[in-house]
Structure formats: C-alpha cells, structure tokens
Amino acid sequence: MSRMAVLDRASEPQRLPTYEHLYLHVPFCARRCSYCDFAIAVRREVPWRAFAESVSRECEIRRVREQCGPLHTVYLGGGTPSRLGADGVRATLDALRSHVQWSDDAEVTLEANPEDISVETVAAWREAGVNRLSIGIQSFDDAVLSWMHRVHDASAALRAVDAARAGGIAAFSLDLIFATPDRLARNWENDLHQIIALAPDHVSLYGLTVEPHTPLGRWHARGEEAEAPEERYAHEFLSAHAHLVDAGFEHYEVSNFAQPGRRARHNGAYWRVVPYLGLGPSAHGFDGSTRRWNIEAFAGWQRAVNTNIDPVGGAEHLTPSNRRAEMVYLGLRTVDGLEVTAEEVAHVSAWERAGWGQVQCRGAQHRLVCTAEGWLRLDALAADLTAFRRHS
Ligand code: SF4
Numbered sequence: 001m002s003r004m005a006v007l008d009r010a011s012e013p014q015r016l017p018t019y020e021h022l023y024l025h026v027p028f029c030a031r032r033c034s035y036c037d038f039a040i041a042v043r044r045e046v047p048w049r050a051f052a053e054s055v056s057r058e059c060e061i062r063r064v065r066e067q068c069g070p071l072h073t074v075y076l077g078g079g080t081p082s083r084l085g086a087d088g089v090r091a092t093l094d095a096l097r098s099h100v101q102w103s104d105d106a107e108v109t110l111e112a113n114p115e116d117i118s119v120e121t122v123a124a125w126r127e128a129g130v131n132r133l134s135i136g137i138q139s140f141d142d143a144v145l146s147w148m149h150r151v152h153d154a155s156a157a158l159r160a161v162d163a164a165r166a167g168g169i170a171a172f173s174l175d176l177i178f179a180t181p182d183r184l185a186r187n188w189e190n191d192l193h194q195i196i197a198l199a200p201d202h203v204s205l206y207g208l209t210v211e212p213h214t215p216l217g218r219w220h221a222r223g224e225e226a227e228a229p230e231e232r233y234a235h236e237f238l239s240a241h242a243h244l245v246d247a248g249f250e251h252y253e254v255s256n257f258a259q260p261g262r263r264a265r266h267n268g269a270y271w272r273v274v275p276y277l278g279l280g281p282s283a284h285g286f287d288g289s290t291r292r293w294n295i296e297a298f299a300g301w302q303r304a305v306n307t308n309i310d311p312v313g314g315a316e317h318l319t320p321s322n323r324r325a326e327m328v329y330l331g332l333r334t335v336d337g338l339e340v341t342a343e344e345v346a347h348v349s350a351w352e353r354a355g356w357g358q359v360q361c362r363g364a365q366h367r368l369v370c371t372a373e374g375w376l377r378l379d380a381l382a383a384d385l386t387a388f389r390r391h392s
Helices: 004-008 048-061 079-096 119-128 141-148 152-167 189-197 216-221 228-244 265-271 298-308 319-334 342-347 349-355 378-391
Strands: 019-027 067-080 104-113 132-138 174-176 201-208 252-253 256-258 277-279 284-286 291-295 314-318 338-340 359-364 365-369
Touching: 004 174, 004 284, 019 079, 019 265, 048 079, 048 277, 048 298, 067 265, 079 104, 104 265, 119 152, 132 152, 132 252, 152 174, 174 189, 174 228, 189 228, 201 228, 228 252, 265 319, 277 291, 277 338, 277 349, 319 338, 319 378, 342 349, 342 365, 342 378, 349 359
Parallel strands: 019 067, 019 277, 067 104, 104 132, 132 174, 174 201
Antiparallel strands: 201 256, 252 256, 277 284, 284 291, 291 314, 338 365, 359 365
16 A cells, blocks of 8 residues: 555544445356346355245344345346345345335336246336336347347246346336447337337446457457447447437436436435445445445355454455545536536636536535536546646
C-alpha cells in the first residue's frame, strides 16, 4: 500500500455499515454461453437444498443479522437463479429471511432465463416473495441465440413473458445483447421492435465484448470470429436509445431504460455508491469504504461456509482518491448526473459543443449529464474529468 493510501485511510472516519441492499449470487447454469466469463457452476441437477443451507451458513458466519436494517432491495443474480426452480427459490428466500428482514415494499428481483419460466413457477416465486423478474432474452433471432449457446429460442422468450404476466409478476426487465459479429447478419432493429411490442417496464442492454476465457474468446483468438466494428456498436446503441425513448422509456443509465417510475432500485444503490451486502460464490459487497468479494468457485465457497469460515476471496480499501474517481464515473453513468463546479463547467464546455454532455442548473447546483453520444465515450470522459479534478 502506498504512503498516500495509508494517509488517506487514516483521515477517514470509521463507521459501521447498515445494509439496506442485498445481492445473492446463484451460480447454477444449464451450460456456458459463448460470451460468458461469469462465475458459474454448470449443473444438470441443481443442489438447491444444499445451496439454501450454505446461504444460511454464510449469513451466520458473517453475522448478517447484526449488520442489516430492513432491506429495501434483494437481488438474486447469477448464474441463473431461476434454475433453483419453485422449491429452490422458496428455500433460498426462507434461508435469507431467517437472518434478515425486508420491508413490505422491498424490490425482490430474480434473474430468470426463458426456459425456466412457466405460469406455475412464476406463481410460486411470487408466493415466495419475488416481485420483479429480470429475463435474459438477448435476441429474438434463433440463429443468434444458438451462436450464443443459449438454451431458449425466440418462441420460448415470447411464452416466458406471457407466463410471467399470467403467473402474477408484471414488473419485469428484459435483457438484450447488441453488437454481435457482422457474420451473423443480425437484424437489430427487428429485435428492438419485438422487445418494445412486449411492453416490459424495463430494458437492459449489453454490448457484446470478447472475454479471453470463453468460447468466443477462443474463436476470436483463432481468427474465426471478429468483434462488431465500432461504427456498428455505436449505431446499434444510438438506435436503441432512439427507439426506446420514442416508445416512452427513459434512458436513465448508460445500459438501462425504464418506463416512468420503474427504474431498477437495486442497481441504483450501486450507482449511488451506498453499502450493499454480497452473499454467495464470487459475490461482491461494499461497506462504505471497502469492497470485498467472495471465493469465486461454488465448491470452494461451499467448503468454506460448511467449515465455519468466512468465504472472503479478497478485499480492496477505497482511498478517498479512488472514491473520487469512482464518484465521477458512476455519476456520469446516470441521467441524475454529477455535481460540477464553475471551473468544471468551463472545462466541459467542449463536451457540450461536441454533443457529449449537458450542464443543467438545478437550484444553485450545476449538474453534468452525459448524452447518449457521451455514454459511448464514458470511460474517456470520466478519465478526463477525474484528471481535471486532480490537477485543479
Ligand atoms: S445464463 Fe447467464 S450466467 Fe449462465 S452462462 Fe449464460 S450468460 Fe453466463
């Protein structure tokens, strides 16, 4: 650790976190998608009882009960949490509830893949306390879904959305992946039209990236696959912005769109840099000054908690300078923007002229908000403003 980091740390007040947001990583997947480098465990039979018991063990070991206020959001992500099925989701939420409480109006989200969704299962998830689904659609093109190694096809995606509504969970987000390789000749506009026709209250977009330790990474290394050119990446992102905004969605964060009043509350906690608790293999958490993450492999995490050991895999203390950089980056991700000084307003006038951002006056405050064009350059803009802050 550098001397500066030690000094930064010493100047910070100590405080005990009271978590209001909880993330649980459920690692199980039917198979690995071609682009995915997440921490997953491919299982034909999901050991949901053992998983729920291990979640309970982790809560005990980490004395979660003492650290949580009533939770406002609970998020089961993965992996594919819907692989837990009706009984597994109920057992897992019951395991959490035996350690922590959540408020009556808490947002309880379950990530679900179309092949796991039926009217009966959704009804059981709702009974268990789930009130929002995040459904991994990714595309409505069967050739693209097959190339992605997804289990479902387009008709299954349509049936899943109908089943979610019929099962009683009307709040759902749909995920789409854009910037697939040229070779697939995917019709992105068609996918946008189909997603809008399904009338979700939330849409998340992810630009395809090539990660080294994935099937796609290996195809790329062998020269069998090429990334989408930058111009098409930009075109598809801006096209999604135009179509979804036209359909009444607010593009409220670089990757997220919501109908009025339907922003994702859980992810909002990450962008506001408030504490959140992370449980399960590979889960990250933040206590207000330190990020920690759990052992990544399911077997290693389970072995640790079953032998009464905190399954921590690592931790990183955020110095005030780390935090300032992060505040800039996260602030610029959302339409709430970032408070800027008069000197910074002058500095970013070049961004305004280029159409990358706008300075909005809110009372006595100036807030800098990126445009969709600016979000395409988010890393560079955040680095520019962070460097300006450091030197001024
Ligand atoms: S379902 Fe999701 S987590 Fe599982 S392999 Fe596919 S992309 Fe990764």
